[in-house]
Amino acid sequence: MGSNMVVKDVICNGEWTWPEEWIVKYPVLNQIQAVNLIDGRDELVWKSKKGKVGKFSVKQAYVDLQIEDEDVTWxxxxxxxxxxxxxxxxxxxxxxxxxxxxxxxxxxxxxxxxxxxxxxxxxxxxxxxxxxxxxxxxxxxxxxxxxxxxxxxxxxxxxxxxxxxxxxxxxxxxxxx
Incomplete structure (x- = not known):
């Protein structure tokens, strides 16, 4: 499994086919639901905290991953x-x-x-x-x-x-x- 791998390389008949060494190292992979594939290229998208799906950006990921604390009065x-x-x-x-x-x-x-x-x-x-x-x-x-x-x-x-x-x-x- 190389860096040019795509999602369809690890799905067969609607089921994940993770490499065995990945399952051993990351058992949580067994809990991920399979996805329905469509013809076309894979693309990286980001679903924001507000539920908006769009193009991934580091800036938006940073904003979404920030912990929302109360305003610091001082x-x-x-x-x-x-x-x-x-x-x-x-x-x-x-x-x-x-x-x-x-x-x-x-x-x-x-x-x-x-x-x-x-x-x-x-x-x-x-x-x-x-x-x-x-x-x-x-x-x-x-x-x-x-x-x-x-x-x-x-x-x-x-x-x-x-x-x-x-x-x-x-x-x-x-x-x-």
């Missing part, structure tokens, strides 16, 4: 046309709480001198670095004052800022002219 905060890729990637990790903070590194082994490099008071963690340290608390208080929000101890993500300030631009939030 995606525009990270991925916008003027972003700095390195900063966007770090922010993406931070929002998902996947940065290698000391509390996460500690789970990998024994580290004695783990302390926040900004305040030298506590071991750094996502919550400490971004919300509870003196530095980050001062930052968030300033941001909240710019958008006229009362400061509170947030246990959530930066994503809350997006919901509290719809329609505000980066310039108006950070006081840029």
């Amino acid at each position: 995606s525009k905060l990270v991925w916008f046309s003027q972003n700095i890729p390195k900063h966007a990637f770090i922010l993406w990790l931070a929002i998902q709480k996947r940065l290698m903070t000391q509390d996460r590194l500690k789970n990998w082994g024994s580290y004695d001198m783990m302390i926040c490099p900004l305040c030298c008071e506590d071991m750094d963690s996502h919550q400490h670095l971004f919300f509870t340290s003196k530095f980050s608390s001062a930052f968030w208080k300033e941001v909240c004052s710019k958008i006229d929000l009362q400061w509170k101890e947030w246990n959530g993500d930066v994503v809350l800022l997006i919901h509290f300030s719809p329609g505000l631009s980066k310039h108006s939030i950070f006081g840029l002219q």
Whole structure:
């Protein structure tokens, strides 16, 4: 069986006639229903998720095979046309709480001198670095004052800022002219 094989080469009298080595390697082949053949050349077609049958394209296959997740509410905060890729990637990790903070590194082994490099008071963690340290608390208080929000101890993500300030631009939030 070569690369120039066609479907009719493995169907005889309406039944599949798979090569024995294929059946051994891929037992699922026995479960495939035989097809009715018509005279003419074989052609590769694609049936999309929507049921439309048409010419196969890698683009359409890619679209159809994508997992449909819910919209990520914070995606525009990270991925916008003027972003700095390195900063966007770090922010993406931070929002998902996947940065290698000391509390996460500690789970990998024994580290004695783990302390926040900004305040030298506590071991750094996502919550400490971004919300509870003196530095980050001062930052968030300033941001909240710019958008006229009362400061509170947030246990959530930066994503809350997006919901509290719809329609505000980066310039108006950070006081840029």
